[in-house]
Amino acid sequence: MSEDPAQQYRPVKNTEGVCTVCDEAHPLTNRHSQPAVTNRHGVTHKRFLLRVHGPRNNRCPGSHTEPKPWLEASGLPAWDAMTDLDRGAALMHVHKRRREGASYAREHYPVRYSDHPLLIILVAEDIRTACRHAAIVAGNVADGLTDDEYGRLYDLALDYKPGKPISKES
Ligand SMILES: [Zn+2]
Known part of the structure; x- marks a missing residue:
């Protein structure tokens, strides 16, 4: 930690x-x-x-x-403290929640964080809370992003394969 x-x-x-x-x-x-x-x-x-x-x-x-607020109390990173890859992962999960419902998305398309150390631990140990985190951080900003920015972050996470080097941060 x-x-x-x-x-x-x-x-x-x-x-x-x-x-x-x-x-x-x-x-x-x-x-x-x-x-x-x-x-x-x-x-x-x-x-x-x-x-x-x-x-x-x-x-x-x-x-x-x-x-x-739960996000502040939990000490988990807010949107501004996340990498683009983790932001994209949160957006992907929220997209599935909106289409399929929260419990289906949690079971079949759980959030896959790859960068922030706290979020990686959370995914491994408490996926339910990791998904709650994604829903809160991305749910707040998703509708305010431009289509270009939304697509860029979403595709970044969609194309990411663990172990594959990517160019991080903007
Ligand atoms: Zn008190």
Whole structure:
């Protein structure tokens, strides 16, 4: 693993969130018991909030607030920190998810990361989380890419064979 503390991977379960105040993982409330709120896009929804936590006489101020976004909390690389080859791999997986559904894509077309050391470990040890990562990072940017850029990244990953030298980075 990297020595850079910003690149330490921390698994975060679906049922938990990491507190922005104490930086610890805590269970989330049942959002259906929360009052509905309207976000800045005008969409009304129910939020996942952190359960009350911390010692009884000194509760963490992060209780009942929204947790850190999963990508940030997990320490996994964001789009900007990924190589073009890994970006292309994420786009390929998201393309399959949109056409075939998440579970089918995960089973038959799991993401194949090849460059970032944390992502390579994740693919080998926890493919489900690797696919979740791809869906989040590429899902956020896929619609904003130009057709040329999308095609370039996609083809880079499509043509890549492990062990085959490629020219990396732009
Ligand atoms: Zn806290």
